[in-house]
Amino acid sequence: MRVFVTGASGWIGSAVVPELISAGHEVTGLARSDASAERILATGATPVPGSLDDLESIRSGAAAADAVIHLGFKHNFSDYAGAGRTERAVVATIGDELAGSDRPFLFASGIVARPGEVLTEDVASPYVGVDAPRGGGEAFAFEYADRGVRPVALRFSPTVHGPGDHGFSAELVRVAREKGVAGYVGDGGNRWPAVHRLDAAHLVRLALEQATPAARVHGVGEEGIPTREIAEAIGSGLGLPVESIAPEDVDAHFGWIGRFFGMDIPASSAITRERYGWEPTGPTLLEDFASGAYFDAVAAR
Numbered sequence: 004m005r006v007f008v009t010g011a012s013g014w015i016g017s018a019v020v021p022e023l024i025s026a027g028h029e030v031t032g033l034a035r036s037d038a039s040a041e042r043i044l045a046t047g048a049t050p051v052p053g054s055l056d057d058l059e060s061i062r063s064g065a066a067a068a069d070a071v072i073h074l075g076f077k078h079n080f081s082d083y084a085g086a087g088r089t090e091r092a093v094v095a096t097i098g099d100e101l102a103g104s105d106r107p108f109l110f111a112s113g114i115v116a117r118p119g120e121v122l123t124e125d126v127a128s129p130y131v132g133v134d135a136p137r138g139g140g141e142a143f144a145f146e147y148a149d150r151g152v153r154p155v156a157l158r159f160s161p162t163v164h165g166p167g168d169h170g171f172s173a174e175l176v177r178v179a180r181e182k183g184v185a186g187y188v189g190d191g192g193n194r195w196p197a198v199h200r201l202d203a204a205h206l207v208r209l210a211l212e213q214a215t216p217a218a219r220v221h222g223v224g225e226e227g228i229p230t231r232e233i234a235e236a237i238g239s240g241l242g243l244p245v246e247s248i249a250p251e252d253v254d255a256h257f258g259w260i261g262r263f264f265g266m267d268i269p270a271s272s273a274i275t276r277e278r279y280g281w282e283p284t285g286p287t288l289l290e291d292f293a294s295g296a297y298f299d300a301v302a303a304r
Contacts, residue, residue: 006211007064009033009055009093010074012042014170015111015163018204019072020046026208031064033075055089058096065100070211073097073110074157076137081259087138094144103151107214109207112141112156114196114223114270121226122270124219128156148216155214157207159222160270161263164288165200166296172288174260176237176297185238186248186256191231193267198224199285209279220275224283227269236292 006023010016011032020030024047034040034050043050053060055075065071073093077086094110101108113136115128128141144154162172179185198206203222210220231245238245253261275281291297 004069004211005029005031005067006070006072007031007033007051007068008048008072008074009061009064010076010111011046011048011050012039013074014168015159015200015203015207016074017042017046018200019074019207020048022204022208023211024048026212031068033060033064055093058092061093061096062100065097068106070107070214071097071101071109072207072211073108076111083136084134087136087140088133089138090140091133091138091143094138094140098144098147098150098152098154101152102147105151105153107153107155107211108144108147109155109157109211109214110140110144112158113137114158114161114221114268116266116268118267120269122221122268124221124271124274145217153214153216155210155218155220157210157220157222158270159203160196160198160224161268162195162197162288163200163203163222164197164291165285166291166294168200168291168297171260171263172233172292173297175233175264176241178257178260179234179237179241179243182256183243185234185241185243185245187231187234187245188248188253188261188265189250191229191234191247193230193265194227194269195230195233195264196223196225196227196268196270197288198222199283199287199291202281202283202285206275206279206281209281213279220279221270221272223270223272223275224285225287226271228288230264232289233292236289240292240295240298
């Protein structure tokens with residue numbers, strides 16, 4: 004297939020593109036800068052100049068493709084509502100272009116919080132409307148299933164980890180360095196799912212090749228790691244004490260990531276594994292911490 008990818012030079016996208024190419028697909032990737040274009044070329048794909056704000060570049064990229072994988076997102080947590088509006092506009096642009104074609108439209112989504120429950124693929128996202136998290140993009144994209152599109156929600160774990168990660172896990176390491184303590188919220192019993200970056204990339208390809216309308220795919224290698232254990236791994240790697248942070252002090256201690264690190268969001272991938280024949284083989288999150296890569300990378304920045 005000819006596949007158009009947004010976020011092709013990003014953390015997940017830069018692993019997805021070579022995975023697709025190795026399977027014989029032809030890939031174009033949205034490039035918002037010369038540096039992004041160079042990274043996309045290095046993976047063997049063809050860059051398409053544009054950005055998430057340039058809807059015409061997204062429309063033309065989708066028009067020329069047999070499938071679209073939308074992995075780009077504005078991770079601006081100081082204007083999360085604005086990021087949601089951008090997401091909704093991008094979904095509408097891609098969905099409208101693909102309407103009536105039966106082409107796959109895969110898009111990054113997130114794990115939905117269901118306190119005390121393990122989220123499964125059968126559970127629909129409760130986030131609806133432009134003011135919802137990520138602009139209610141998952142529910143909105145699924146509306147295109149009735150318009151001749153095959154939308155697939157790629158629900159990635161909150162931490163997609165591996166050497167070179169600059170996301171949530173790396174931010175927790177940075178905060179621990181700054182504060183001099185590896186913290187967790189309350190008793191640290193709340194759980195975070197995790198998946199290795201290369202396992203996530205492999206799953207994206209499988210989902211693309213087997214896409215069915217309105218499917219929910221869980222990129223979850225580990226169902227739920229207690230955040231206390233994550234803090235202990237960070238403390239061990241940095242040689243710092245590990246301490247509980249009171250819920251009322253979370254924002255002051257962790258900053259923007261505190262709102263996520265305090266959530267209990269376990270999720271299963273049993274249906275995904277059975278449906279797509281996916282079996283994660285990469286290191287676990289705690290193994291990646293134990294390797295030292297996170298601490299070396301943070302120290303170097």
